[in-house]
Amino acid sequence: MQLDERKTKILQAIIRNYLETGEPVGSRTISKYTDLNLSSATIRNEMADLEEMGYILQPHTSAGRIPSDMGYRFYVDAMMAEKEREVDEMKEMLVERQDKMETLLKQVVKVLAQNTQYATMISAPSTHRNKLKFIQLSRVDASHILAVIVIEGNVIKNNILEVNEELSDETLLKLNILLNTNLNGLSIEEINLGMIATMKQQAGIHSDIVSEVIDAVAQSIKADEDLEIYTSGTNNIFRYPELADQQRASELINTFEEKQQLTGLVQETLLDENSTGIQVYIGNETPVQSMKDCSVVTATYELGEGMKGTIGIIGPKRMDYDKVIRTLRNLQNQLDELYKEEDK
Amino acid sequence: MQLDERKTKILQAIIRNYLETGEPVGSRTISKYTDLNLSSATIRNEMADLEEMGYILQPHTSAGRIPSDMGYRFYVDAMMAEKEREVDEMKEMLVERQDKMETLLKQVVKVLAQNTQYATMISAPSTHRNKLKFIQLSRVDASHILAVIVIEGNVIKNNILEVNEELSDETLLKLNILLNTNLNGLSIEEINLGMIATMKQQAGIHSDIVSEVIDAVAQSIKADEDLEIYTSGTNNIFRYPELADQQRASELINTFEEKQQLTGLVQETLLDENSTGIQVYIGNETPVQSMKDCSVVTATYELGEGMKGTIGIIGPKRMDYDKVIRTLRNLQNQLDELYKEEDK
DNA sequence: GTTAGCACTCAATCAAGGAGAGTGCTAACA
DNA sequence: TGTTAGCACTCTCCTTGATTGAGTGCTAAC
Numbered sequence: 152m153q154l155d156e157r158k159t160k161i162l163q164a165i166i167r168n169y170l171e172t173g174e175p176v177g178s179r180t181i182s183k184y185t186d187l188n189l190s191s192a193t194i195r196n197e198m199a200d201l202e203e204m205g206y207i208l209q210p211h212t213s214a215g216r217i218p219s220d221m222g223y224r225f226y227v228d229a230m231m232a233e234k235e236r237e238v239d240e241m242k243e244m245l246v247e248r249q250d251k252m253e254t255l256l257k258q259v260v261k262v263l264a265q266n267t268q269y270a271t272m273i274s275a276p277s278t279h280r281n282k283l284k285f286i287q288l289s290r291v292d293a294s295h296i297l298a299v300i301v302i303e304g305n306v307i308k309n310n311i312l313e314v315n316e317e318l319s320d321e322t323l324l325k326l327n328i329l330l331n332t333n334l335n336g337l338s339i340e341e342i343n344l345g346m347i348a349t350m351k352q353q354a355g356i357h358s359d360i361v362s363e364v365i366d367a368v369a370q371s372i373k374a375d376e377d378l379e380i381y382t383s384g385t386n387n388i389f390r391y392p393e394l395a396d397q398q399r400a401s402e403l404i405n406t407f408e409e410k411q412q413l414t415g416l417v418q419e420t421l422l423d424e425n426s427t428g429i430q431v432y433i434g435n436e437t438p439v440q441s442m443k444d445c446s447v448v449t450a451t452y453e454l455g456e457g458m459k460g461t462i463g464i465i466g467p468k469r470m471d472y473d474k475v476i477r478t479l480r481n482l483q484n485q486l487d488e489l490y491k492e493e494d495k
Numbered sequence: 496m497q498l499d500e501r502k503t504k505i506l507q508a509i510i511r512n513y514l515e516t517g518e519p520v521g522s523r524t525i526s527k528y529t530d531l532n533l534s535s536a537t538i539r540n541e542m543a544d545l546e547e548m549g550y551i552l553q554p555h556t557s558a559g560r561i562p563s564d565m566g567y568r569f570y571v572d573a574m575m576a577e578k579e580r581e582v583d584e585m586k587e588m589l590v591e592r593q594d595k596m597e598t599l600l601k602q603v604v605k606v607l608a609q610n611t612q613y614a615t616m617i618s619a620p621s622t623h624r625n626k627l628k629f630i631q632l633s634r635v636d637a638s639h640i641l642a643v644i645v646i647e648g649n650v651i652k653n654n655i656l657e658v659n660e661e662l663s664d665e666t667l668l669k670l671n672i673l674l675n676t677n678l679n680g681l682s683i684e685e686i687n688l689g690m691i692a693t694m695k696q697q698a699g700i701h702s703d704i705v706s707e708v709i710d711a712v713a714q715s716i717k718a719d720e721d722l723e724i725y726t727s728g729t730n731n732i733f734r735y736p737e738l739a740d741q742q743r744a745s746e747l748i749n750t751f752e753e754k755q756q757l758t759g760l761v762q763e764t765l766l767d768e769n770s771t772g773i774q775v776y777i778g779n780e781t782p783v784q785s786m787k788d789c790s791v792v793t794a795t796y797e798l799g800e801g802m803k804g805t806i807g808i809i810g811p812k813r814m815d816y817d818k819v820i821r822t823l824r825n826l827q828n829q830l831d832e833l834y835k836e837e838d839k
Numbered sequence: 840g841t842t843a844g845c846a847c848t849c850a851a852t853c854a855a856g857g858a859g860a861g862t863g864c865t866a867a868c869a
Numbered sequence: 870t871g872t873t874a875g876c877a878c879t880c881t882c883c884t885t886g887a888t889t890g891a892g893t894g895c896t897a898a899c
Contacts (some may be wrong), residue, residue: 177892186549190842195893211894213849289647299643301651307653309643385752389745401733404748408729443677521861534873540863557880719857846896850885852889868873 152204152368159229160180160187161197162206166218170469173392174368175215185457214223220434223446227431227472252276255489256381259462263482264384264411267475270407274417275379280290282338286330288364293317296360298367312365314360322357329353330364339369380410380417387458391467401466415439420449429479434468446470450479452486496548503573504531505541506550510562510570514813519559519738551617559619564778564812567790571775591597596650598622599833600725603806607826608728611819613810614751618761619650619723620796620804626682630674632708637661642711647802654711658704659694666701673697674708683712724754724761734813738788746785747809759783761805764793772796773823778812796830 154162164185168176178194184456201207204230209215218226233476250404254274264271285301291311296318298310303317318326334342335351347365351358387392406412419438420430432438437447442465449463457480464475498506508529512520542560550566553559561569588733600617607613629645635655640662640817642654662670669742678686691709695702729751732738738747750756762780764774772795776782781791786809793807806826810818 165590174893178894191892192842192844193840196841199894209893211849213847213890215892232833267871275817285633285635285641287631287641287643289629289643291629297629297643297645297651298633299631299633301641307641307655309651309653311651385754386745386749389741395741396738397733400744405730407752408727523861535861535862536873536875537871540872553862555880557878559861570862613846840899843897846894848891848893850889850891853888856887857882857884857890860880862879862886863877865876866874869871 152199154204157187158197158201160185160220161194162201162222163226163229165201165207165216166222169217170471172348173467175210175217177215180215197444220468221438223433223468224436227433230328230472231427231429231431231476253381256382256460259486260381260383260425263462263464263478264387267464267466267471267478268384268387268390269382269464269470269475270382270383270403272380272407272410272413272416272461272463272465274413274461275381276454276460277421282336283334283368286327286334286364286368288323288327288330288360290318290320290323294321298364300368311364312367318357318360320427326354326360326364327355330361330401334368342368380413382407382413384412387466391469393469394467398442399444403445406439406441412439412441413463416447416449416463420461420463421459422450424451426436427480428483429476431472431476444468446472448472448475448479450483452483454486454489496544498548498569501531502541502545504529505538506545506566506575507550508561509542509545509560510566513561514583514815515810517813517815518556519561522558524559534682544582562812564780567777567812568780574776574816575771575773575820597725601727602802603826603830604725604727607806607808607822608625608731611808611810611815611822612728612734613730613808613814613819614731614747616724616726616751616754616757616760616804616805616807616809618757619725620798620802621765623643626680626738627678627712630678630708630712632667632671632674632704633664633666639677640667642708644712656704656707656711662701662704667729669710670698670701670704675703686712687766694716724757726751726754726757731810735813737813738811743785743788747789750785756785757807760793760807764795764805764807765803768795771824772827773820774818775820779804788812790816791817791821793821796829798830798833 161181162227164181165176168180168184178198180189181194181198187402198207198256201222202209202216205219206225207216208219210217218410251276258276260271260273263273283300284303285299287299287301289297289299291297294315294317295313296312296313300308300310302308305436324448329350342365347362351361354361375435385404388400388403394400415438421433425431430449432447432449433448435443437443437445439447444466445465447463447465449461452460452462454460462479464470464479466475505525508525509520512524512528512604522535522542524535524689525537525538525542542551546553546560549563550569551560552563552745554561596619600619604615604617607617626647627644628647629643631643631645633641633643635641639663640656640658640659642656644652644654646652673694677690686709691706695705698705715719729748732744738744767774772792776786776791777794778790779787781787781789783791788811788825788834790812791807791809792814793805795803795805806823808814808823810819
């Protein structure tokens with residue numbers, strides 16, 4: 152059987168109606184809702200076909216129909232193919248320029264949650280393709296030195312190292328110069344064993360510290376990478392009865408609190424990236440188990456080359472895909488601009 | 496009317512039973528549960544008295560009794576007065592020594608939630624009585640310098656400052672020495688205007704930067720102070736039917752996500768501190784509106800003098816007060832030890 | 840191919856009727 | 870005088886059955 156034009160229209164009408172109401176939609180409703188001028192009986196026949204084809208389903212024998220995951224998928228694909236809509240609203244909402252990445256991300260995710268009324272998340276831009284801007288070792292007290300690592304985009308990491316011997320000021324200065332001249336401007340991947348060997352040699356008796364620092368650099372970047380995720384609007388799930396029962400709500404809330412459960416989503420997103428950077432996961436398509444009754448829309452954002460992060464919106468399957476996608480596009484642009492400004 | 500010994504025993508029996516079951520408890524249950532050897536009829540008479548006195552109440556005419564807020568209060572006060580119980584379990588759970596305060600706090604709050612099966616929160620120790628350990632300015636690029644501020648307890652704050660003119664290495668070095676010699680070992684309050692004036696004078700043409708740095712120090716410490724709160728186990732509220740309905744759950748979860756709503760709790764706790772540092776808020780006693788159907792147990796912890804933070808456990812009114820308080824005492828001790836170790 | 844009509848199904852709602860838990864009160868007992 | 874047994878009463882909860890209404894599938898007519 153084929154999805155002819157009439158079937159498509161009916162399917163879309165069903166989905167759109169369901170998105171609004173959250174209730175199963177019957178043949179009579181469609182008969183009046185669309186401008187097809189068909190009787191409910193005809194619609195019923197078509198609906199039976201659509202059900203057989205797997206686009207819609209009945210919660211129980213004498214209820215209306217609701218979209219299946221496959222139905223949503225069809226709807227979303229059709230919509231994504233449409234040309235982009237104009238973007239304007241929400242333009243000013245974002246903030247003055249922010250030094251602190253963390254504050255910026257928290258603000259973004261909050262605004263987004265308020266705007267969409269769904270639960271939202273954002274991952275800090277991954278740094279591992281990024282260039283080291285600056286390293287600084289300082290003595291904190293007799294047995295500890297502080298390593299401050301600044302990465303392009305002004306992301307700052309701190310690390311306290313324990314040392315056995317007390318280091319003199321000159322030694323520290325030397326080490327600082329050594330580290331900076333050798334490593335600045337390099338990405339994490341570009342630091343290879345050969346370089347490390349050379350540096351250790353140059354460091355003489357303090358070669359231990361060199362390797363400790365490099366370990367720290369690698370480690371501290373890796374460590375946070377999969378954890379820096381901010382969320383907002385978790386309690387929006389209670390707006391949607393189909394997600395609000397205790398079992399589901401509890402699991403979802405747990406996922407949002409234990410943020411490392413969200414890393415799967417981030418990874419998946421960065422993996423199967425498409426041209427727009429926007430993806431839609433419906434129901435079981437999502438990589439996070441607890442969201443199997445939700446839809447998830449993700450967008451990749453870029454803060455200069457290589458600095459990619461993920462934004463996610465989590466809501467019911469009957470999410471307002473249109474609005475969500477528009478909002479995310481918009482946000483992508485804004486973040487892009489923000490970066491350019493900062494760079495000036 | 497007076498609370499004689501028998502009434503007290505009956506009241507405690509009622510509360511204890513209710514803590515376990517969460518169901519209203521009837522006279523027959525108490526008649527068998529206690530070793531008083533009284534018939535249910537006698538218990539009924541006493542219960543009528545207790546109700547009149549306000550310690551218990553009936554959800555509806557022919558249900559058993561449940562404790563009122565006042566009843567809980569009586570129970571908790573009586574319990575707190577008892578001598579401390581022995582502490583042992585959970586001893587090893589805490590961690591190897593942690594450099595990063597943040598990681599430590601996150602771990603603590605998580606372990607606590609798993610242990611108690613309630614929702615938990617912890618506030619980072621307030622720093623404003625604390626001593627500056629170390630300041631370091633570094634040039635990041637032509638127009639930005641990075642100020643790293645380390646405070647006793649190895650709390651690290653970063654701050655990027657914009658400068659108009661490019662600063663030479665020598666200038667930076669001079670400024671670093673100036674700042675450190677003048678400010679190290681001082682608490683935020685001890686930095687007064689006279690000192691700042693002297694420093695500015697010594698800094699000559701770079702006096703702008705001195706004030707900017709000091710501003711940054713003050714600001715960055717203040718800024719985080721009321722926001723660094725970590726939570727865990729939010730979804731534990733679903734274990735308790737009396738908290739799990741949508742309205743309440745949604746509000747609570749929102750409170751836990753918008754952590755600044757919890758600052759009220761922290762402030763309150765630090766304010767009406769008692770000798771043990773442990774407080775119990777029952778129902779409407781809690782300073783956070785959304786928790787009016789919960790009980791909140793808070794503990795003040797100290798990481799060296801002046802570094803005080805708050806731990807909170809939020810659960811239903813029929814919380815296992817005994818266990819919670821024991822656990823918190825335990826934790827206080829452990830954190831205390833941890834600090835001493837770190838100081839060595 | 841479309842539509843009207845009818846029989847059928849099922850969830851949701853409501854009222855009625857018990858069952859069960861628990862109470863208050865009274866009268867008897869030690 | 871304090872305690873207890875017993876009984877009538879109250880109220881929630883659960884079950885049951887009837888009703889309603891939305892929606893369907895099928896068939897026959899247009």
